[in-house]
Amino acid sequence: MAWYLEALALAFWLVIGFVALLAVIVFLIDRTQTGDAIRRNYPVIGRFRGLFTTLGEFFRQYFFAMDREELPFNRAQRDWVAHAGAGGSNTRPFGSTRNIDVVGTPLFTPDPFPPLDDQFASSEPLQIGPYATLPYEAKSFFNISGMSYGAISAPAVRALSRGARMAGMWMNTGEGGLSPYHLEGEADLVYQIGTAKYGVRDAHGNLDDAKLRAVAEHTQIKMFELKLAQGAKPGKGGILPAAKITDEIARIRGLPKGQDGISPNRHRDAGNVGELLDLIAHIRDVTGRPVGIKTVMGDPAHFEELFEEINRRGIESAPDFITLDGGEGGTGAAPMPLMDLVGLSIREALPRLTDMRNRAGLRDRIRIVASGKLVNPGDVAWALAAGADFVVSARGFMFPLGCIQALKCHKNTCPTGITTHDARLQAGLVVSQKDRRVANYAKGIVKEVEVIAHSVGVPEPRKLRRRHVRLVQPDGSSRPMDRLSPG
Structure with missing residues (x-):
């Protein structure tokens, strides 16, 4: 027994000695390094600041933040999506936890005599691109926005594609080209052409008509979207970190491995409104499909110029749709100043754009697609009331x-397998389960937007108008949206 106690004592002192030696080594490293003032002035213990800063993000999300406090999406928003995705009920007890005194909060106005239960209707398909050889009859007003293969993983693309088909909505490919995983689910697809023209470019980065025509031969490709700008990074091209570029992604995009995939900040062949309309017409002629643009509002005068030129040329020259992204839109990777400070929010920009389109007499010619942090039924209903024809979300x-909002999208270390190409992490994303959740979420949005529409007295969501919404003002009162933005 004595030898056992002696061995334990020896092991204890060895551990203490090792810890003390390690502390001395760390002390010397911290005292002599020149890059961190805290570690230099407070060796060893100064390292805990970095540790606590890293862990703070975790503790705030799970222990300290209230349900409506977090950004970019709070717990209440995420929980609604989680319940809808699981196919469960979003019925809640006792009362709302939302503070309806926050300036800008939309309040829908109930009708004292709403339609009876047998007078409700579902939204009908809406045509896009009447002047294209193959116009598109879009079935759902809520669809999947652009997320490219590369920015997100193969299992994520597969689950989204399959879920989109189940819910009868379109899926945007994002600017990374067309992958087999997009096609797997047999969903309707919108092919996005970014400034680098991945998947339809020649060796010099110019548009290749033969490749464009080959993409259009896929019957699942229903439309093309020319991406001019994105809400999270207006004036900056897409960024795909080198760590996320696999052999397959490099082949699909036409990129070399080992370096970041950085797109130009604009299309070289569209330097003004006239050239933009020429490019739209060219893509429509080559593919036979409707062609639209994705952009962010800055100075509204640029849209006025666009609509004036369309009317000068004739309405057939117009883009078939405009996807308007808000400055609050998301991304896998973007410089913080652009995310925080550039571009109007969708709440301001959408009513302005729809008003300009309508004044130009193009209401039935150009469809407006709203994008930018519109993830819950109230957001989608507001966008439809503001004048959008469709809403998309990524x-x-x-x-x-x-997704648990870990904010690791750009590091290839996403713990849920969505934005990583690490096979071990991707294994956590089971496509056969997640595809149903994707479809359930979309169906849940449509169902509850219909509930809002019926409550305000219209038979289906596309009948929502600005007069059905009041916006909370700084003094706590609310004003009708149709008076704030008369249209």
Whole structure:
């Protein structure tokens, strides 16, 4: 027994000695390094600041932040998506936890005599691109926004594609080209052409008509979207970190491995409104499909110039749709100043754009697609009332895939397998489960937007108008949206 106690004592002192030696080594390293003032002035213990800063993000999300406090999406928003994705009920007890005194909060106005239960209707398909050889009859007003293969993983693309088909909505490919995983689910697809023209470019980065025509031969490709700008990074091209570029992604995009995939900040062949309309017409002629643009509002005068030129040329020259992204839109990677400070929010920009389109007499010619942090039924209903024909979401559909808002999208270390190409992490994303959650979430949005529409007295969501919404003002009162933005 004595030898056992002696061995334990020896092991204890060895551990103490090792810890003390390690502390001395760390002390010397911290005292002599020149990059961190805290570690230099407070060796060893100064390292805990970095540790606590890293862990603070975790503790705030799970222990300290209230349900409506977090950004970019709070717990209440994420929980609604989670319940909808699981196919469960979003019925809640006792009362709302939302503070309806926050300036800008939309309040829908109930009708004292709403339609009876047998007078409700579902939204009908809406045509896009009447002047295209193959116009598109879009079935759903809520669809999946652009997330490219590369920015998100193969299992994520597969689950989204399959879920989109189940819910009868379109899926945007994002600017990274067309992958087999997009086609797997047999969903309707919108092919996005970014400034680098991945998947339809020649060796010099110019548009290749033969490749464009080959993409259009896929019957699942229903439309093309020319991406001019994105809400999280207006004036900056897409960024795909080198760590996320696999052999397959490099082949699909036409990129070399080992370096970041950085797109130009604009299309070289569209330097003004006239050239933009020429490019739209060219893509429509080559593909036979409707062609639209995705952009962010800055100075509204640029849209006025666009609509004036369309009317000068004739309405057939117009883009078939405009996807308007808000400055609050998301991304896998973007410089913080652009995310925080550039571009109007969708709440301000959408009513302005729809008003300008309508004044130009193009209401039935150009469809407006709203994008930018519109993930819950109230957001989608507001956008339809403001004048949007369709609403698309990207991050909203990441939550039913399992996203926990870890904010690791750009590091290839996403713990849920959505934005990583690490096979071990991807294994956590089970496509056969997540595809149903994607479809359930979309169906849940449509169902509850219909509930809002019926409550305000219209038979289906596309009948929502600005007069059905009041916006909370700084003095706590609310004013009708149709008076704030008369249209």
